[in-house]
Amino acid sequence: MSELMDWRELPIAGVVTPETATPLHTGGWRTGVMPEVELAACVNCLLCWIYCPDSAITLDGTTFTGFDYDYCKGCELCAEVCPTGAISMVEELA
């Protein structure tokens, strides 16, 4: 995140130009639970990858590999849509 600017440095009228949100590690917003996978039960349907609102499902090519905890907010959608119960939410240790 960029440093706060003083009033002379801000763009006129506060106009915002596009920037990447990649440096914002929103995974820090998770409160309590995180997804975990039992890979043996995964059928690689990629429903979790389709549903994840934070693009936090990691793939190797087209093969499910796990979660990117830098961006996973712990919303539980992946565990909800997983047809085989391979994904479960577990308590996150502080």
Place this chain on the structure above:
Amino acid sequence: MKELLTGGEAVAHGMRQVDPDVMPVYPITPQTPIIQGFAKFVADGRAHAELINVESEHSAMSAAIGSALAGARTMTATSSQGLALMAEVVYIAASMRAPIVMALGNRALSGPINIHCDHSDSMLIRDSGVIQLFAENAQEAYDFTIAAPRIAEHPDVLLPVLVCLDGFTITHASEPVELLADEQVRRFVGEYQVPQPLLNVSAPATHGPFAMPDNYFELRRAQASALDAAHDVIALVGHELKFLTGRPMAAIEPYRLDDADRVIVALGSTAGTVKDAVDELRAEGEHVGLLRICSFRPFPAVEVAAALADVTTVIVLDRADSPGGTPPLHAELAAVLFGSDSTLRGHVYGLGGRDIHPSDVRDIFAGGQPAYFGLRGDECLV
């Protein structure tokens, strides 16, 4: 060549010559002759703006913001209740730095409902961050209309500019007005260049973003600095325009201030009345003068202080009250004169279009008049 025009017609001619791209507008007395005149120019092919018949003044200013930020030179006009309805969006226009030019036919705010002149509508949006220029007559309303786009669109300013002309007294009264040639105006205003066009798909941007407590204060300060920058730009544009018109245009007009011991400070058409009274009193050997404030926002405090440096008594005429507080122009003068040796007194006058005559001005110079001048039953003398 001079033409006999009302102030409204003169502004409509100014708008025709500036030839804006877009004009979203809603009719209201006493502004209507302006847009009526301009609409006729469009219908006759003498102006080329897209006229947008919006459903309210709130929409007029909203459309004007989008249009101005997209890169279209945009003008509109309103009065009184129209400005009150528009007020929310006027603040947004200023904060989005949209260089819209708006003619304001000054009219008293309701209630009671009234259609005649005072400055309560202007004062309603005093702190919105827009520039407000007060014309003394139809000629100046025309001159300001030509100057306004240059001030509004200057890269250091980028703010809405209001050309304020007293309702009926200026909007509807006919005077000889000298118009520039169309070509002169076209060259003077030039092409409108918007710094970051709203619809530029190759450089997308978010205009009017949400500002949290970590940035709101800074953005407000930046906006205030644009009004500070407008001081110089008004002087510059006024200087340039004078080359074409031969008429001075500046933030203040000192009138017969040499050796003046009593000076009236006023806005708008009343200044013309004061000038007549000053001339009469000067002919009788009295040392009186007038300081007319042409730019109320930004307020030219430095120039005002300098102009009044040797004046014993400053008399402020406010055509708007601030119930429970100090009237707006009086408050500005109190701030400017704080710590000086001048005596300051003020009168609220002319609300809802009550006339003021040269004989009234003579009485005001003489002193011992009510704080609410021209009011029946006021015994509070100043």
